[in-house]
Amino acid sequence: MTGLLTGRRAVVTGGAQGIGLAIARRLTEHGASVLIADLDRERAAEAAAGLSGAASVGCDVTSEADVQAVADRAAEELGGLDIWVNNAGVTRDASLKKMTVDDFDLVVGVHLRGTWLGVRAAQAFMREHGGGSIVNISSMSGKIGNPGQTNYSAAKAGIIGLTKAAAKEVAHHGVRVNAVQPGLIRTPMTAAMSAEAMAATEATIPVRRAGEPDEVAGAVVFLASDLAGYVTGAVLEVGGGRGM
Structure with a gap:
């Protein structure tokens, strides 16, 4: 791997499994040191132990004190x-x-409040130390809406508004804030879907398949790196064309 992020220091919340773990892995592969923050302390420690240049910490992202x-x-x-x-x-x-x-409050709290707390804590440090890159993970559910996910879709849509507003506030401090919108990705959560439901959903995607966590992680690496130095307030869809 090329050292796109050599010497960079990163935090990944919810990094103990799934997309978060793939992001943490990709960041370390590109030279970053990573702190995996997760509510599941044991799983976070196991994840960090399997990566070079990674450490872990327990964190409830809805807690202001924990995030700080x-x-x-x-x-x-x-x-x-x-x-x-x-x-x-x-x-x-x-x-x-x-x-x-x-259930509504829990999902909105973790996704939207948690992201806001993370953005606030990260930008406060970055603006005083030469800038940085914040990447918020939204979802295609926040763009197109999913039945049965009024809580999740609302929270993920809110992350887009938060991303754009924060990007405008902190751009002149050298802090970039962007978002990634994954579509259907093979994770422990989607593994619970029946084979029939998975096939039906994949049929609605132009590329006709679910994505992999590593494909989301690649987008995060780009936004975190200097390759995206003139990119802020952007929303990068990683959904195989779903929702076009």
């Missing part, structure tokens, strides 16, 4: 903070008729 502690730890242990990836997420799918207020 991650930023402080990255600055202390990694020596700085150049990249922050807001990836942590949960799902609680149900129809409007059956979805509870608690």
Whole structure:
């Protein structure tokens, strides 16, 4: 791998598995030191142990204190903070008729509040230390909407508005804020889908297949690197053409 990110210091929330782990792996392969922050401390530690140049920390992204502690730890242990990836997420799918207020609040809290807290903590450090790159993981669900995901779709759409507003606020400090919108990606969450449901969904995608976590990670590496030095407030779809 080329050293696109050699010497950079990164945080990946929800980095213990799935897309987050693929992102953490890709960042380290391109030379970055990575702090994996995840609610599951044990799984985060296992993930970090399998990567060169990675460490781990427990974090509830809905907690202001936890998120700030991650930023402080990255600055202390990694020596700085150049990249922050807001990836942590949960799902609680149900129809409007059956979805509870608690399930709505949980999903919006983790995705939207968690991303906002991450953006706020990361930019505060970056603007004082020469800039950096923040990448927020949204979803195609936030663009096209999915039945049974009014909570998730709303939160992921909100991340786009947050990304653009934050990008405008901090651009003059050398901080870039962008978003990635994955489509159907093979992860532990989508593994729960039946074969019939997976096939039906893939049939709606122009490239006729689900994506891989590593394909999302590649987009994050680009946005985190100097190759995207003039890119901010952008939304990069990684969905095989779904939603065009």
